[in-house]
Amino acid sequence: MAEATGVPGGGTGSLAQQRQIGPVRAFMNATEIDARMLGMIVALAVVWIGFHIMSGGVFLTPRNLWNLSVQTSTVAIMATGMVLVIVSRNIDLSVGSLLGFLAMVMGAMQTEILPPLVGYDFALTWIITLAVGIALGALIGALHGFVIAYLGVPAFIVTLGGLLVWRGAAWWVASGKTLAPLDSTFGMMGGGGHATIGATASWVIGVITCIGILVGILNGRRQRQRFNFPLRPIWAETFLALVGCGAVLGAIAVINAYPMPVGLARQYAAAHNIPWPDGGLFVSLGIATPVLIAIAAAVVMTFIANRTRFGRYVFAIGGNPEAAELGGINTRWIIMKVFILMGVLCAISGAVASARLNAATNALGTLDELYVIAAAVIGGASFAGGIGTVPGAMLGALVMQSLQSGMQLMGIESPLQNIVSGVVLVIAVGIDTAYRKRAA
Amino acid sequence: MSENRTPLVEMRNIYVSFGGVHAVENATIDLYAGEVVGLVGGNGAGKSTLMKVLSGAYRADSGQILIDGKRVTINNPRDAKVLGIETIYQTLALADNVDAPANMFLGRELMTKWGTLDDVAMEAASRKVMGRLNPVFKGFKTPVKALSGGQRQSVAIARAIHFNARILIMDEPTAALGPAETAQVRDLVKQLKKEGIGIFLISHEIHDVFDLADRITVMKTARMVGTVNKDDVTTDEVLAMIIGGTLPQGIAITNAYTEARV
Numbered sequence: 001m002a003e004a005t006g007v008p009g010g011g012t013g014s015l016a017q018q019r020q021i022g023p024v025r026a027f028m029n030a031t032e033i034d035a036r037m038l039g040m041i042v043a044l045a046v047v048w049i050g051f052h053i054m055s056g057g058v059f060l061t062p063r064n065l066w067n068l069s070v071q072t073s074t075v076a077i078m079a080t081g082m083v084l085v086i087v088s089r090n091i092d093l094s095v096g097s098l099l100g101f102l103a104m105v106m107g108a109m110q111t112e113i114l115p116p117l118v119g120y121d122f123a124l125t126w127i128i129t130l131a132v133g134i135a136l137g138a139l140i141g142a143l144h145g146f147v148i149a150y151l152g153v154p155a156f157i158v159t160l161g162g163l164l165v166w167r168g169a170a171w172w173v174a175s176g177k178t179l180a181p182l183d184s185t186f187g188m189m190g191g192g193g194h195a196t197i198g199a200t201a202s203w204v205i206g207v208i209t210c211i212g213i214l215v216g217i218l219n220g221r222r223q224r225q226r227f228n229f230p231l232r233p234i235w236a237e238t239f240l241a242l243v244g245c246g247a248v249l250g251a252i253a254v255i256n257a258y259p260m261p262v263g264l265a266r267q268y269a270a271a272h273n274i275p276w277p278d279g280g281l282f283v284s285l286g287i288a289t290p291v292l293i294a295i296a297a298a299v300v301m302t303f304i305a306n307r308t309r310f311g312r313y314v315f316a317i318g319g320n321p322e323a324a325e326l327g328g329i330n331t332r333w334i335i336m337k338v339f340i341l342m343g344v345l346c347a348i349s350g351a352v353a354s355a356r357l358n359a360a361t362n363a364l365g366t367l368d369e370l371y372v373i374a375a376a377v378i379g380g381a382s383f384a385g386g387i388g389t390v391p392g393a394m395l396g397a398l399v400m401q402s403l404q405s406g407m408q409l410m411g412i413e414s415p416l417q418n419i420v421s422g423v424v425l426v427i428a429v430g431i432d433t434a435y436r437k438r439a440a
Numbered sequence: 441m442s443e444n445r446t447p448l449v450e451m452r453n454i455y456v457s458f459g460g461v462h463a464v465e466n467a468t469i470d471l472y473a474g475e476v477v478g479l480v481g482g483n484g485a486g487k488s489t490l491m492k493v494l495s496g497a498y499r500a501d502s503g504q505i506l507i508d509g510k511r512v513t514i515n516n517p518r519d520a521k522v523l524g525i526e527t528i529y530q531t532l533a534l535a536d537n538v539d540a541p542a543n544m545f546l547g548r549e550l551m552t553k554w555g556t557l558d559d560v561a562m563e564a565a566s567r568k569v570m571g572r573l574n575p576v577f578k579g580f581k582t583p584v585k586a587l588s589g590g591q592r593q594s595v596a597i598a599r600a601i602h603f604n605a606r607i608l609i610m611d612e613p614t615a616a617l618g619p620a621e622t623a624q625v626r627d628l629v630k631q632l633k634k635e636g637i638g639i640f641l642i643s644h645e646i647h648d649v650f651d652l653a654d655r656i657t658v659m660k661t662a663r664m665v666g667t668v669n670k671d672d673v674t675t676d677e678v679l680a681m682i683i684g685g686t687l688p689q690g691i692a693i694t695n696a697y698t699e700a701r702v
Contacts, residue, residue, distance in 0.1 A: 223560040224560060226560060227560055227561070227563070227564040229560070229563070229564075303556075306557075307556040307557050308555075308556060308557065309549055309551070309557065312538070312542060312546075312549060312557060315535070315537060315538055316535040316537075316538060316542070316546055317535075318537065319535035319536050319537035319538060320533070320534065320535045320536055320537075322531070322533060323532075323533040323534055323535050323543075323546070324535060324546070324547075325497075325517070326495075326497055326517050326527070326529065326533045327517065327533070327535075327546035327547035327548075328496075328516065328517045328518035328521055328547035328548070329546070329547050385537075386535070386536070386537030386538075387537055
């Protein structure tokens with residue numbers, strides 16, 4: 001690492017030096033691609049292609065990838081917050097139970113509390129419910145955070161307690177009953193057949209994302225020009241723009257290639273006065289709302305982690321709590337805010353999970369804490385603190401879900417699935433640890 | 441130093457204890473603008489603890505702190521920084537996982553007009569300070585964990601001098617440095633002194649202290665032994681103060697507050 005200090009943007013990236021370090025390294029330096037992130041993408045590609053071959057060509061199909069994207073959402077949403085929890089040297093074991101409890105409260109709002117007041121399918125039911133869920137999630141997160149940061153009880157213990165408490169509380173909300181059906185607008189968050197945005201809107205989102213990528217790259221250049229810093233070579237910028245936009249548009253093309261199932265398509269045809277063609281009607285579902293919510297969560301959380309004071313402080317606290325304190329940072333308040341954020345994300349995830357089932361059950365989110373933590377850790381978050389990325393955690397969630405759904409596709413029985421998932425988790429973190437030791 | 445000037449810093453009768461252990465007992469020390477006061481003593485003498493009271497890391501159980509003759513309360517590092525007190529800690533107090541600019545501006549980040557971190561501006565400012573301090577420094581984008589001991593020390597020093605400190609506390613500032621870098625720090629201390637900054641210098645290296653300090657304050661087992669003018673004493677006499685806790689014969693104690701009390 002020491003030899004590389006001068007290279008990335010250090011102002012000495014001369015041609016002679018680049019020739020010395022070889023073409024691969026020069027390429028990585030010029031594009032400033034994170035090697036670990038690249039490794040994860042390669043790992044994901046290996047998993048996908050492996051399953052595709054082993055499952056006889058059903059894994060890499062639009063249908064399976066569409067389902068995979070929806071299945072990943074709830075864990076991915078929470079993983080974006082778990083990254084910050086782990087970066088700040090804490091842990092949250094309560095997220096699965098908290099998801100269950102909040103989903104039950106939101107279920108009760110829609111099925112028992114609001115209907116007597118405003119009737120069923122009142123236009124604002126979903127937003128009131130969501131607001132209550134998020135507020136309660138923030139409050140519970142604040143409680144966890146307060147006990148951890150101000151009373152000094154270890155996060156492991158506080159959230160282990162939370163795991164038991166909120167699972168119990170989830171049962172208590174309706175004495176173990178399942179609360180259904182949910183408000184139909186609220187149900188849109190679950191991404192069933194009607195809760196997708198269609199092909200056109202998906203393309204629009206894709207194009208907007210591409211414009212965002214380009215603006216980001218241009219803005220980065222302008223910022224660096226402002227202080228006469230060395231710029232990335234034009235070819236590297238072009239390469240990044242092309243790969244970024246290509247990946248986004250490619251993903252949307254795949255998603256849009258998954259048509260509505262016949263039943264839904266018939267309803268759609270009837271609703272839009274389209275005569276039913278003999279060969280069946282091809283209507284794209286487009287991106288599902290849970291996926292959009294997860295992506296939005298990732299964008300917001302990435303912004304918070306990288307571009308705000310709060311995010312910077314979370315990382316500084318994780319790197320050296322004493323230094324953060326001496327730097328004048330109110331470390332306790334920052335830790336408390338991390339847990340508040342985690343509670344909010346649990347509420348959003350709970351809304352998505354219950355909307356997907358169109359029911360709230362007290363078992364919702366059971367064992368999710370393990371998948372969420374695994375996703376963050378596979379995504380590069382380190383329990384030593386100070387290290388982790390939100391996009392990494394999203395990828396980690398996708399890897400975990402890919403393994404599960406791939407094994408399901410292949411008809412592997414669930415005990416073996418658990419064994420494989422567990423082994424992969426340990427191996428992934430083992431490789432990462434070894435890599436990090438070498439890098440440092 | 442002239443008696444009729446108001447000291448930049450006065451700490452009077454400071455007591456600090458940790459769970460019944462007295463770390464600092466009745467310590468009184470002062471510092472004038474443009475002066476370097478060397479703070480010396482054996483391990484556990486209470487030097488760092490006393491300075492941490494001034495930098496806001498610890499709170500005194502009792503005692504007063506005066507800046508420009510006015511009483512101030514310093515409850516946390518932020519208070520100290522508002523008063524223009526900057527500290528280079530012995531441990532450097534760097535967040536190892538973030539880069540040099542992020543460490544330099546930790547707690548005082550530059551923001552864009554959108555309220556987001558202005559990393560480019562912070563890097564530019566860091567390059568400027570580093571250009572003066574350690575011109576060969578290059579690792580602006582790497583986590584400081586990957587830097588050498590000397591480079592890390594440069595980051596800690598750069599952080600302290602960037603914010604126009606009036607009072608600088610340097611706790612073993614040359615501990616991790618090689619000879620060339622140590623010389624650089626000495627030059628820096630002399631330069632900062634010329635700019636009118638008051639410096640408390642904690643050091644085990646008695647020669648450093650003799651080279652740089654105007655006055656030397658000696659502590660032993662949590663108590664003040666005394667403050668002497670550097671030019672009035674020899675290194676042996678100072679060593680006797682450190683080890684034996686005895687004042688040399690016929691030497692004036694130049695501590696304004698103590699004198700006022702006597």
